[in-house]
Amino acid sequence: MSAGYTRYHPRWLRPRVSTYWWLRRTSYLAFILRELSSLFVAWAIVLLLLMARAVNSGEAAYLSFLQWASHPAVLTLNIITLSFLALHAITWFNLAPQAMVVKLGKSRVPGALIAGSNYAAWVVVSAGLAWLILSGG
């Protein structure tokens, strides 16, 4: 009989959680990617602030910013950032119905409607911004 074992208090086995636990299921991987997307959200904000500072500093600074932003490395980073931002938004919109209970009168608003209204707001805001930028307003 092994040391540490007593008849009425058996030795428990405590399996260790693998470092790669997040590769065990697609949903775990999706969760990790969603968490990782927060870094890219932060980068998008930094980029926006850098652009605002360049605009505020005059034409030369803005042109310099544009030149830096068109560098292949920055462009690649921003394409990856855009895909992670889309992942961030889509996953959170899809989860919104679970976190929100909206009632109209006595009946609960269906989850699809809550997620749908989030998507609709996203489209409207994006279209508004696109119109603002493309019309040169």
Add this chain to the structure above:
Amino acid sequence: MAERITLQVARYRPETDTEATFQDYEVPCPKEWVVLDGLNYIKDQLDGTLSYRWSCRMGICGSCGMTVNGEPRLTCATFLTDYLPGPIRVEPLRNFPIVRDLVVEIGDFMRKLVRVKPWIIRDHEQPLSDGEYRQTPDELSDYKQFSMCINCMLCYSACPIYGLDPKFVGPAAIALAQRYNLDSRDEGARERLEILSEHEGIWGCTFVGECTKVCPKNVDPAGAIQRYKLHSAVESLKAFFMPRGAP
């Protein structure tokens, strides 16, 4: 002759083993048999030393939760024929210490369950002569979903956060706390909020959502936790702006 299927069952004998091993058993596979029937066949006909928990065989008691081919499942509701030609790997629930074979130690969950006070709390009990506490169907529907929890702990097994940080109160306990918070007869929400607002309470959850996917009773613990977060945030704001309480 009826079809047969192989069960690869995890074995851990604490008196001799330092690691779990797998043992193969071939069992009959009629279409009405579930994994639990296969385990009972092993216990009765092939190897009486196999240990596992079970009771009702009908998805009510929550005793027979195990990991079947990597997924947390109630073995009484998991049909053998769905896994043909096999084999089927049967392991204990993940994220819990293993006592023996397929039996896990559930003391941690039981202690957490008691901490969240899953019972009706009243400031003042009304006398029996006043009759029962009445409730409308709408009031019942507010919490009914969460009352379906059978404490099977599949959600804890699926939750990576609980696996990484066992201090996390966990999905079922929070869902059950929410079940009583939403009950129109209950007045204990404030008491529970103190426990659930701790770092290891609702804020420990990062919304992986697996607890809801594996729940055999469609309780949606992930939803309960997110709603509780919203409630907790609103209460914190109220306490900040109205420290003496609402007028």
